[in-house]
């Protein structure tokens with residue numbers, strides 16, 4: 001299935017049903033009075049976060065969503081039925097913006113969360129509602145109100161605790177497969193991973209965190225080299241970043257260069273990424289060349305204040321201390337209150 005993380009759609013709520021103008025005329029009751037029923041409310045367009053979805057592909061293919069209109073009122077005080085809501089299922093982590101005003105309307109962070117993106121129009125009142133002591137035979141009734149209509153920009157930003165960042169071939173997917181039950185594609189050529197993938201890492205029976213593997217980034221990614229930086233949006237919400245550096249890479253220059261290049265590219269995407277808790281893991285320590293280079297890393301003063309691990313994603317060496325360290329940071333960030341809680345569920349238009 002194609003991974004699509006951005007889509008623009010048009011949502012149109014149903015119009016309210018019209019109120020009815022009617023007078024009861026029955027045998028023996030020729031002047032039965034006004035009996036026009038009300039129109040039903042138009043259906044809403046609702047976005048629902050569904051943990052079984054992981055792409056916005058459907059919204060990319062179908063761009064127009066319309067809810068049913070309310071049914072018109074009828075004589076004999078029969079009120080029209082409410083129009084059916086239109087429910088659009090999206091992945092958890094979908095951020096919804098008004099496409100014209102660019103303001104964030106809602107962030108669907110929890111499975112099963114509902115956001116009313118367009119409110120159905122109110123049903124019109126039938127003439128039976130307009131009876132007053134002065135006006136016993138009202139002639140007027142209302143039309144149903146129009147349903148809201150708006151263009152939405154939906155962006156999927158995956159929800160993970162730790163984001164894996166590294167050059168292609170560093171072993172990111174190997175590490176994800178080793179630590180979780182995810183089954184990412186692994187191969188000895190660059191850009192094996194083309195779409196982000198999540199895995200649940202179990203530290204022990206009741207402690208776990210979500211790790212996100214994203215496509216590798218290259219120097220110059222900010223200018224579009226390789227797959228560019230667009231996948232970095234999927235680690236924007238993580239609390240910790242794990243830089244994975246290939247210590248057995250033949251084209252490796254010195255311990256610092258890969259690390260600094262990764263930082264530079266992240267900074268080009270967003271300064272916020274560099275403010276996250278950062279852990280560095282040097283991978284492929286099972287290779288003799290990598291082992292030789294370990295002391296070069298330890299000699300660099302730049303890494304002295306940095307949490308650094310030497311691991312083998314293939315062989316499993318050093319993974320216990322690394323996961324415990326990552327979990328420690330994740331737990332710390334879970335204790336801190338969220339910066340911008342969003343509790344709106346009905347997004348009325350101004």
Ligand SMILES: Nc1nc2c(ncn2[C@@H]2O[C@H](COP(=O)(O)OP(=O)(O)OP(=O)(O)O)[C@@H](O)[C@H]2O)c(=O)[nH]1
Pocket residue numbers: 166167168169170171172173174175185186187188189190191192193194215216217283284285286287311312313314315
């Ligand atoms: N010797 C050794 N090889 C490893 C280790 N980890 C990964 N590899 C190999 O490195 C190659 C690349 O691994 P991947 O996991 O696909 O790397 P990636 O970072 O996900 O690469 P992209 O998805 O292309 O960005 C594969 O051939 C792996 O078998 C390791 O610890 N030791």
Ligand SMILES: [Mg+2]
Pocket residue numbers: 172173174184185186192193
């Ligand atoms: Mg990969």
